[in-house]
Amino acid sequence: MSVASQDTAIRTGRVTRTLIYLVLLLFALFYMLPLYVMVVNSVKPLNEITGGGMMNLPQAFTLEPWAKAWSSAQIGVDPTGLQPYFWNSIKMVVPAVAISTVLGALNGYVLTKWRFKGDTILFGLMLFACFIPFQIVLIPMARMLGLIGLAGTTWGLVLVHVVYGIGFTTLYFRNYYAVFPTELVRAAQIDGAGFFQIFWRILLPSSGPIAVVSIIWQFTNIWNDFLFGASFAGADSQPMTVALNNLVQSSTGVKEYNVHFAGAILAALPTLLVYIVAGRYFVRGLMAGSVKG
Amino acid sequence: MGFLDIDNTTKSYGAVEVLHNVDISVEEGEFLVLVGPSGCGKSTLLNMIAGLEDITSGEIRIKDKVMNGVHPSKRNIAMVFQSYALYPNMTVGQNITFGLEMHGTPKPEREKAMKNVAELLQIEQLLDRKPGALSGGQRQRVAMGRALVRNPDVFLFDEPLSNLDAKLRVDMRTEIKKLHQKLGTTIVYVTHDQIEAMTLSTRIAVMYGGYVQQLGTPQEIYDSPANIFVATFMGSPAMNVIPARVAMEGERPVAIVALHDGSTTSLPFSQDNMADWNGRDIMLGIRPETITDEDAADRNSANIAQMTNRIVVTEPAGSDTFVTMTLGGKDVIARMRSDADVRPGADFPFAVNMEKAVAFDPKTEMRIVP
Ligand SMILES: Nc1ncnc2c1ncn2[C@@H]1O[C@H](COP(=O)(O)OP(=O)(O)OP(=O)(O)O)[C@@H](O)[C@H]1O
Numbered sequence A: 001m002s003v004a005s006q007d008t009a010i011r012t013g014r015v016t017r018t019l020i021y022l023v024l025l026l027f028a029l030f031y032m033l034p035l036y037v038m039v040v041n042s043v044k045p046l047n048e049i050t051g052g053g054m055m056n057l058p059q060a061f062t063l064e065p066w067a068k069a070w071s072s073a074q075i076g077v078d079p080t081g082l083q084p085y086f087w088n089s090i091k092m093v094v095p096a097v098a099i100s101t102v103l104g105a106l107n108g109y110v111l112t113k114w115r116f117k118g119d120t121i122l123f124g125l126m127l128f129a130c131f132i133p134f135q136i137v138l139i140p141m142a143r144m145l146g147l148i149g150l151a152g153t154t155w156g157l158v159l160v161h162v163v164y165g166i167g168f169t170t171l172y173f174r175n176y177y178a179v180f181p182t183e184l185v186r187a188a189q190i191d192g193a194g195f196f197q198i199f200w201r202i203l204l205p206s207s208g209p210i211a212v213v214s215i216i217w218q219f220t221n222i223w224n225d226f227l228f229g230a231s232f233a234g235a236d237s238q239p240m241t242v243a244l245n246n247l248v249q250s251s252t253g254v255k256e257y258n259v260h261f262a263g264a265i266l267a268a269l270p271t272l273l274v275y276i277v278a279g280r281y282f283v284r285g286l287m288a289g290s291v292k293g
Numbered sequence B: 001m002g003f004l005d006i007d008n009t010t011k012s013y014g015a016v017e018v019l020h021n022v023d024i025s026v027e028e029g030e031f032l033v034l035v036g037p038s039g040c041g042k043s044t045l046l047n048m049i050a051g052l053e054d055i056t057s058g059e060i061r062i063k064d065k066v067m068n069g070v071h072p073s074k075r076n077i078a079m080v081f082q083s084y085a086l087y088p089n090m091t092v093g094q095n096i097t098f099g100l101e102m103h104g105t106p107k108p109e110r111e112k113a114m115k116n117v118a119e120l121l122q123i124e125q126l127l128d129r130k131p132g133a134l135s136g137g138q139r140q141r142v143a144m145g146r147a148l149v150r151n152p153d154v155f156l157f158d159e160p161l162s163n164l165d166a167k168l169r170v171d172m173r174t175e176i177k178k179l180h181q182k183l184g185t186t187i188v189y190v191t192h193d194q195i196e197a198m199t200l201s202t203r204i205a206v207m208y209g210g211y212v213q214q215l216g217t218p219q220e221i222y223d224s225p226a227n228i229f230v231a232t233f234m235g236s237p238a239m240n241v242i243p244a245r246v247a248m249e250g251e252r253p254v255a256i257v258a259l260h261d262g263s264t265t266s267l268p269f270s271q272d273n274m275a276d277w278n279g280r281d282i283m284l285g286i287r288p289e290t291i292t293d294e295d296a297a298d299r300n301s302a303n304i305a306q307m308t309n310r311i312v313v314t315e316p317a318g319s320d321t322f323v324t325m326t327l328g329g330k331d332v333i334a335r336m337r338s339d340a341d342v343r344p345g346a347d348f349p350f351a352v353n354m355e356k357a358v359a360f361d362p363k364t365e366m367r368i369v370p
């Protein structure tokens, strides 16, 4: 009796498991499809695409579209390719991520370990920043940037992204440091460490997981941002996303889909890379604050 | 003026006063234990000495220098925390020398100081490990090492043993006592464990509800508790506090106490001043170890009273047997030799050492001072 029921349990187990895997496989395929289309079409000559074989593997493999998207495609008025815009993006993202993460960490440190009157209200207000839609601030922000002389510059974009990101990074670090033992800070105070020494020597070395979360989050958001880039960037500070749009939208001549695909992959590559390198720390970091007591 | 003076010090959080006019003066080399139940303000007082909490009113002085507003690192104190608070990213060696480094001590001196302390605490082989790779007892040692290396005026301990298992706690207790005897440093030590308080201290401050209930040597606290709270908090099992009435038998004041069956017995007082309480109700305090069988009664006592009462429960505990009886309508515990012939339900002739008995005013709960 018990043997029989165990048998059926195993059998139904196998059946359902196969089913589950099938469904999962289907979902995976479904999600992989766009990437497949992009990759496949980025290594085909244009005539293979316009011929109607979107889903087919390339007959004549070529890296020509990649080279063109990177260095010679027509973007706006100049045939520069995406290359200069890629560097624009890097010049914007790296400082913006670094500054917003460091400020978020400092905020979290102060909000948890140097409590002051009204700190929870202040934190609440900072959280509010996470929920303000981008569109609302466009005009005031443009005015501000104009007033402080950063309109149309990379540093102007850095400022905008830092201001917008600080709400999130503060949230991450505050919650992480809230469970960081206050006794450690007190011990360091007695040992004679000052405000920044405690931060550098005691808190930061234990902040790896949450720093990764903050960096990934900020990097992805800032790299992928289009609206601020399109609104506030000058001609020589446009980020990759805006350039990609210009590449795809440029109406001169035929639409070079293969170049567009290659350009789109190029634009997505850095965020993909960040995920692949640091993705598992991302999950670990998100869990750390909540589970650890 | 003592070495460490806590002078009429008060602590409030907003409108709530959690420490009320605390007055303690600690001499150099003393081991003061702050003991009391959870929430009585022990840690708060310790943190105020350390400078981690502001002083609302009053003054704290170390070596006659006023410490109000002085930064923790400038008070020349060291603190051992309940959680040890070892820096997780640093090795044991770095943990120990971090304070010296912050105070700008040159590296060779730091190394030397670290070696000395490591040798003293026998943790030389642990110096390169991270705190995560240490046992509880080892962490405890490292935490003490970190405090010792600074050579501070005052050591502050906040329940340093409460995270250890029972056996290790007793070992470390002895070790702390040895260390104190060897180094002769001034220590303020917080615990809620009254046995720790009794064994370690040169003086105890018993705290309750933000008040220092009594400040005195362990013997004073044990033999002459200031009030019923101190009497029942210190000692295990707790002192028996029994309702009684004072009467006179000739010239001698006696306590009339109800036995299990409602009949009464009279226990003569040693204190003559109890005659002033003739005819009034009191609370009689008798420690369990002063109720014994006749053979085990203290031969040096001039005042052993006899009393036959019914045994309710016996609890053999190896070295002793605890006997519960009903006295004055309350459960009263006697601590007997393990070979005393006690059986539940039997009537037994007890001997009560009335020299050690104390009396409390039932209204104020204060001890009636002889
Ligand atoms: N930041 C604070 N705000 C308000 N009240 C506080 C604060 N910190 C402590 N208290 C109160 O002060 C009182 C004393 O606290 P304290 O931590 O000194 O107790 P304790 O004697 O150390 O207790 P335990 O044995 O549990 O550690 C408690 O009633 C506590 O609720």
Ligand SMILES: [Mg+2]
Residues within 6 Å of the ligand: B042, B043, B044
């Ligand atoms: Mg405490």
